[in-house]
Amino acid sequence: MTAFAIAHLRPAAPHPDIARYIEGIQVTMDPFGGRFRVHNAQVEVREGEWPGFVVVIEFPDIEAARAWYDSPEYQELLPLRTRHIAGDLVLVPGVADGYVASGTTARRTAAAA
Template identity: 35%
Template sequence: MTESYVVGILNNVAMGDDITEYLQRIDSTLTPFEGRFIIHGGLPDVREGQWSGDLIILRFPTSAAAQHWYTSDAYQAIAPLRINNSTGTVAFFEGVNQNHRATDILI
């Protein structure tokens, strides 16, 4: 079983009371699903191309845990606080196993 990741790239975040409340409440929504932040914004050290937005990566032990977190009542109660105060993309990714090699995608 591989870990699962929720990746968000947020732009135009309107920092205010709603985003503050979202940030104050999100950690408690992650705990029941063993989710945790891997990356939460910060300035990237861009080596190629251009970067815009804030990168957020959450790690979950399984895809099911990530899906259950996102659809949970607790998270859905605060999601509008983010959605209504930013633009961006949120996507789910399956991790690879520890023996993964780049050429594995050629099979």
């Protein structure tokens, strides 16, 4: 089941470290099957507030997403971004093909009984 690394990054001033980070990130993702689905996209806010932009990286599964984030290669590169761009990053598993949201209620109701 696919998984995603989702980052909400705040606006930042240009910096050479950020350029080095962007130039180097793909190489850290490749061994884990990571690929960008959204990169540096301005969002259309419909509810609440969302300063900044979003990045979504897809991985084959949550184990691959964790292995990428924890890899020595990515951990070496990561400070180039975190020193200059404030943000949040989460790893989240996707849902199986054919997932139907209403089934969640039925499963929770059955589990509570």
